[in-house]
Amino acid sequence: MEDASAAAVIDARGFVTGWSEGARRLTGYPAEEAVGRAARELLAEEVPPAAVSTLSGVVRVQHRDGSAVTLRVRACAVAGAAGAPDGYVVTALPPGEPETSLAGQAFQQASMSMSVFDIRQHYLRLNEEACRVMGVSEEVLLGRHFPDTVEEAEHSRGFNWHLRQVVETGRPCRYESYTGAPALNREHAWTTEMWPVHDPSGELIGTALAAFDSTEQYWARQRLALLNEAAAAIGTTLDLVRTAEELIDIVVPRFGDFASVDLLDWVLGAGEQEAMPDTEIALRRVAHGSVTEGTPEAAVHLGEMDVYPAYSAPARAIREGRVILSQAGEPSFMRWVADRNAHAPQGRAYRRGVHSMMAVPLRARGTTLGVAVAIRIAQPDDYGDDDAVFAEELASRAAVCIDNARRFARERTTALALQHSLLPRGLPGQAAVEVAHRYLPTGSAAGIGGDWFDVIPLSGSRVALVVGDVVGHGIPSSATMGRLCMAVRTLADVDLPPDELLTHLDDLVTHLATGDGADEVAELGATCLYAVYDPVSRRLTTAAAGHPPPALVLPGGTTRLIPLTAGPPLGVGGLPFEATELEVPEGSVVALYTDGLVEDRDRDVDHATDELCRALAVPADSLDALCDTVLKAVLPEEPSDDVALLLARTRALGADQVATWDVLPDPAHVAATRQAATEQLSAWGLDEAAFVTELVVSELVTNAIRYGAPPIQLRLIRDRTLICEVADGSSTSPHLRRAHAFDEGGRGLLLVAQLTQRWGSRQTPRGKTIWCEQSLTPLF
Structure with missing residues (x-):
């Protein structure tokens, strides 16, 4: 045996029968004191009897001086004549001695952390990488119980539990964790493979593990998960500021300790894109967030403008159109921090402990909208290239959502301005009804709809009440609404009955949907309700x-819907419209509205209509107050469509304001009729109008006798x-024309037109009516 190693021979009974010089140097026992002794007496820890074979690995030997020596040993069985083990040769190397076998060297030099434990979770072996991670040498850990070598934490408890599970089940397992290590300055992601170790007889003698540092893969998965989350969390509304706030919620705290979104000022307004300056750039803060309550890192308040110098990372990101990384120690970074501290609120430093910053341009459809900034303070890692790629992808998604919100806001503003310009700004003066109205544009993503209303004075003190709704939303619907609104006014000026007016309007919508202007029609179809009220007869005609259908509130408070034979929506074509006529008492309230008031995805139309009728019956000080009561009671909190509401309280002209005469079809009776009209004017105190009225009555009655047909009737309305x-x-309508010098006739209507404010004719079921109006204000 080499002098560097120690060896001992142990027989089958567990007694030492051989002892090398190397064993003496390691343990202090000479051969004469060691040979003949039980091997168990030389160990510093208890082992089961006849368990000499388990002395492969790490053991603690009792030194002759009383101390304990940790050795890495290997036992090799010596077969007897019958083939059974007759003893063991145990070799030992002191910890720290280099491995000489190929397998041992591979274990020691592995790039992953590898360790071997006995069945009680004591360290038997560690390679160099494991020692580096633990921050201590192998000698310090050998033989020690794993929980005693780490701090009490969830990770260490989970790690030890999995080690025990391998021993108890005899099956390998995988343990994934994100934690720190004694020798590492930050947390890492680990994927640990654990497996059981068996001796040749199949007995479990320990566990082994290999821990892979999967931090990069972990962060790649985290970044991918953030991108997936951002796809669902950013752009949930078409509100620009809320979209920026959603981006901040994604970034903080998982990707940065502080983040902000600053936009170019034109993005928040209705203006056009402005040229990018080459020097400093002014941006408006729309959102920011921090892991610290109160966002102390923010040097700019929400909604404020701030000027970013040309050298700063945000300004460079906007000008260069790429992600700019800046780290502590760089001159531009330190200059930027100093500038931010100078702008920070008094007594509060802008950046304390910040070591890494990233500025990402917000670009969508080739247009730069602003910049997003993220910084790290508590998170130890600086931003790197992988982070820049992730941030660029995240910012591009957010920028598209911000641009969508900007475009929606711009289109909504345009559509709302167009619609307001087309709706009546001030209702015309008339005596037939008292009116109040409300128009509420929707705030939904669908955009402004095509709802409209109107009050149109007609001849004979009558008035037309109109509400309509173009299918669709946005500028096309508003434009189509404007066309229909003007068409209704034009047809009303012709004084057509409600059913005939809707027939002509239906033809117009059909033409718009099929002609050259089809692209300007939001969608095929529109709805309309047209009602005419006559204060003389107190009759309401509706189609x-x-x-x-409109709702009618009688003076006593009884409320009901006016039964109508509902025609098809405008644009269907080919089907008739029917008018409904009823007499209404003076002081009744007629409610006209669009379907947005009572129809919604989440409620029953009949129930909403009942709520409308109940709300209309509530006493109110004025029609304006009643409008507010109705909207509060019926309208949902977030209506999905525009709402137009028009309330009209009817008035009546009494007998003292109307005078009627039947005229015989004889020119000789013209003078008597003229005299009767003059006397009526005197009774009304309108003598100053007598001269013009005599001329008008004379011309109109004469024309009716000469060119019309009986019965003939004259009516004066004050x-x-x-x-x-x-x-x-007669149904033949007169036409105004200029008489030539030698014509005997043709000057009557011209004279009437010159002497009165307005004149016209309307068809009636029994012929026609020629009418004219005179101002009661003296002309001279």
């Missing part, structure tokens, strides 16, 4: 095209204006 109407049984 609907796929629209919810309202905000003085209205003169002449009805006859």
Whole structure:
């Protein structure tokens, strides 16, 4: 045997029969004191009887001076004549002696941490990498119980539990953990393979393990998981600021201890993209977050502008369009920290302990929107190239969501401005009804809808009430709504009955959906409700095209829906519309609304309609207050569609405001009719209007006698204006034309048009009516 090694021979009974010089040097026992003794007496720890074969590995031997010596031993059986073990040759190397066998050298030099334990979790062997991780030499750990060599922690408990499981089950296992190590300055991810070790007879004599440092793979999985989480967590709304906050929630605390999002100012407004300056860049802070409550690292308050100098990482990231990494010790980094500290609130340093910073440009569709900044303070690792790749991918996803929110906000602002410009800003003066209205644009991702309402004065003191809804959302719907709104006003000026007006409107929508302007129509179809109220007869005539029926509140508080024969939505074409006529008492309230008030995904339409009727019956000081009551009671917290509500309280013109005469179809009766009209004006105290009224009555009655058909009727209405109407049984409408010098006729209507404010004609079931209005304000 070599002098560097120690050897002993032990017989089958466990007694020492041979002892080398190397054994003497290691233990202090000379051969004469060791030979003949039981091997167990030379050990510093108890082992089972006849367990000499287990002396392969690490044992603790009692030195002659009383101390304990830890040795790495190997036992080799010596066969007798019958083939049975007749003894053992035990060789030992002191810990720290180099291995000479190939297997031993491979174990020692493995790049992974490898260890061997006995069945009670005592160290038997460690390689060089395991010693480096533990931060101590092999001699310190050999023979020691594993829990005694590490701090009490969840990881160490889990590690030891898995070691015991290998012994108890005899099966290998894998243990994955993320923890620190005594000799490492940061936490690492470990994948540990543990397996049982058996002797040639199959008896379990220990456990072995190999621990792989899988930190890079762990962080790669974490980054991938963050990207997957970001795909679902960022962009849940089309609110730009909320989207930036969602990005911060992803970054902090798993990727950084502090993060901020700053955007170029034009991104937050409705302006166009501005040229990027070559020097300092002004950005507005929209979101930031920190692992520390109160975000003490922020030198800029939310919503404030800040100027980033050209050398700073955020400004460079925006100009160069790439991720900029900056670490402690770099001149630009230290200069930046000093600049931030100078801008920090009094008594609070901007950066304490920050050692790494990353600035990532927010770019979407070729446009730079701003920059995201992340810093590390408590996290020990500096940002690296892998982190930059991850941050660039995360920022690109967030930037697309921010750009979507910007585009949505811009389109919403444009659509809302367009819609407000098309809706009536101030309702026209008229005496037929008192009105109040509300229009609430939706805040949903679908965008502004095409709801509208209108109040249109008609001839004879009548008034038209209109509500409509274009299918779809956004600018196309608003544009189509504007077309329909103008079309309704034009058709109302012709004074068509409600059912005929909807027929013409249906033709228009069909034409828009099939003609050259099809792309400008949001979607095929629209709904409309058109109602005409006559304060003289107190009759309400209503027709609907796929629209919810109006509600009627009688003066006593009784509320009901007006039964309508609902026609198809506009744009279907080919189907008729029917009008419903009923007499309503003075002081009744008619409620017209769009379907957004009562229809929603999560509620029953009939139940919502009942709530509407109950809310309309609640006493209110004014129609405006009643509008608020209805919306509060019926509208959901987050409506998914636009809502238009129009309330009209009916008025009536009494008999003292209307005078009617039947006219015989004889020119001789024109003078008597003219005289009767003059006397009525005197009774009303309108003598100043008598001269013009005599001329108008004379011309209109004469034309009706000459060109019309009986019955002929004259009616004067004293309202905000003085209205003169002449009805006859002919459906032929007159046309204004300029008479030539030698024409005998043709000047009557021209004279009427010049003397009055407005004039026109309307078809009636029994013929036509020619009407004109005079201002009751003196002209001179």
